[in-house]
Amino acid sequence: MADNIIQENLLHAAPGTIALKKGLHAWSLRQKAHAQNIANAETPNYRRVVVDFESKLLEALRQSEAPLAQTDPDHLPPGSSDIENLQATVRREARDPNGNAVGGVDIDQEMAEMAETQLRYMTAVELLKRRYQGLKTAIRGSGQ
DSSP, X not given: OHHHHHIIIIIISSHHHHHHHHHHHHHHHHHHHHHHHHHTTTSTTOOOEEEXXXXXXXXXXXXXXXXXXXXXXXXXXXXXXXXXTOOOEEEEOOBOTTSOBSSOOOHHHHHHHHHHHHHHHHHHHHHHHHHHHHHHHHHHXXXX
């Protein structure tokens, strides 16, 4: 039981850890979307697949920092946020009034965005790894 409490409070409940985990999922989805867009670059009337995440994450983080007052028992408790419920949104780009895909796929742009997404993913993995290593060191002590 004590292990569950430690695990929930130290490893999973911290907003930074949650945000990084949500980011890993979103950036994985985005890599798949880029691959799909590149594969269909020559398909007529293909609409790009886009993954929205960062703007939603920023808004959720801003809300988690805002001071809350619980004036009613039915209100959210102070410190709660929408980070746990944050989900990346996968959507297709819009069509013009004639029903044709807007823009199309620019392979150079897709490749550049794919590289950026890969860097974001690798950075999040490294940050989570360091967080867990720090917790491990704190639990075991620096002498072990």
